[in-house]
Amino acid sequence: MRHFRVTLAYDGTDFAGWQSQARGRTVQGELEAALSRLSGGGRVPVAAAGRTDAGVHALGQVVCFKLARELDPPELVRALNGLLPLDVRALEAAIVPEAFHARRSALAKAYRYELDTGPVQVPTRRRYAGHAPGVGHRDLVLAVPTLFLGRHDFASLASAGSSVKTTERTVLRAEVSWEGETLVFEVEADGFLRRMVRSMVGGLLAVGRGTHTVEELRQALLACDRRAWPTPAEARGLTLVSVRYGA
Amino acid sequence: MRHFRVTLAYDGTDFAGWQSQARGRTVQGELEAALSRLSGGGRVPVAAAGRTDAGVHALGQVVCFKLARELDPPELVRALNGLLPLDVRALEAAIVPEAFHARRSALAKAYRYELDTGPVQVPTRRRYAGHAPGVGHRDLVLAVPTLFLGRHDFASLASAGSSVKTTERTVLRAEVSWEGETLVFEVEADGFLRRMVRSMVGGLLAVGRGTHTVEELRQALLACDRRAWPTPAEARGLTLVSVRYGA
Secondary structure, eight states, rough: EEEEEEEEOOGGGGGSSSSSOOOOOOOHHHHHHHHHTTTTTSSSOEEEEEOOOOOEEEEEEEEEEESSSSSOOOHHHHHHHSSOOEEEEEEEEEEEEETTOTTEEEEEEEEEEEEESSOOOGGTTTTSSEEEOOOHHHHHHHSGGGGGGEEEEOOGGTTTTTTOOOOOEEEEEEEEEEEEEEEEEEESSOOOOHHHHHHHHHHHHHHHTTOOOOHHHHHHHHTTTTGSOOOOOOOOEEEEEEEEEEE | EEEEEEEEEEOOOSSSOSSSSSSOOOOHHHHHHHHHHHSSSOOOOOOOSSSOOOOOOOEEEEEEEEEESSOOOOHHHHHHHSSSOEEEEEEEEOOTTOOOOOOTTEEEEEEEEEEEEESSSGGGGTTTTTEEOOOOOOHHHHTTGGGTTTTEEEGGGGGGOOOOOOOEEEEEEEEEEEEEEEEEEEESSSSTTTHHHHHHHHHHHHHTTTOHHHHHHHHHHHOGGGSSSOOOOGGGGEEEEEEEOOO
């Protein structure tokens, strides 16, 4: 058995998210179906670095699995791309040690969120950026990311019903920039709670629209209560950019 | 009757092009259906600056039409966006003199083509960029646009069966740049033959892949024979960016 790590990119628009479920097309489902065909039948269980939600995209999702077939990494990439639908692509593959696990071995994950704030969103942006007009306080938004930096209990930014051992995470990088009328938020952390990035963007938007001050957001974070935090932004603007592992 | 000029953006992926036809969903068809509802029934004929082909996008298509209803331009934009499908948006409107015509009054149109040249195209780029791996001569491609500049007979770059009075056009600007592995081609001309921009990109690609030299392309242009010119690039990478009118 060879243990493979594969980097995937996908357009999340037409998926019910990463994780296999009873209803709806999922990235995991498509990948496992392709791997099952490659290995001549039988399930090939796959683990992913980030279990992206419906509508969330990936440029550098990382997955791992064991395969009985003796393929070289470039052959595996070609074979997968021949079997996968066009909205999922394998970008690269490597043979990794037994101990490697796409999620547990990850040191950090980086996400990017794009939010168009003009009055009308151009249709070619609709799949890959959220839309929220009426952001009057563009400069104030730039001050929000510092709230997130470092180790915090992000319980206020978690979605309801998640069952995680701890809601503490360490944010290593958090930056906002404006590209014309588009707000771009980039964040890297040792891990993310479900909807955490979209909640962060909800916070940016609340300050940009003037419904919250930065100080009110700080209090909402400290409250460790998701009812204190503004609504998360739409899924479609979010992309899992990359996953970092040790050397 | 008010004579309106409206700027439109659309995602051409799910359209059979601009122009109404017996089969297939078209941008003109959607716009005329919305205008017909706005004016209480009856056809409202619309003219566009550029009759984009199936799969071609627009950020700044310009159209004109007469409307019996006394709407202000911002009201018209809102009303249209309430009636149009989400892959077509009205960006702005203005009341224009009787003599204005979206195509005939245009001084110049600008198109942009994006071509991904990496081995695998990331799915989030698939709708809005062509894909052609194996472009080894990245620097040579930069020399091609000068061939197009100025007034030329572009018969070699026209699609078969077009019936135009003259195949001469004046190219005002033509530039290639590389953004990572993506070739970006921007071109502005007083008018374009059908598939002319995609043929230009086909020429860039032929030089980039080494199947043609720049000198061979020059001869192919001078030949005024479409069989001499390389195959046009795919529609999906092409966007009508803007249309210029006199002051």
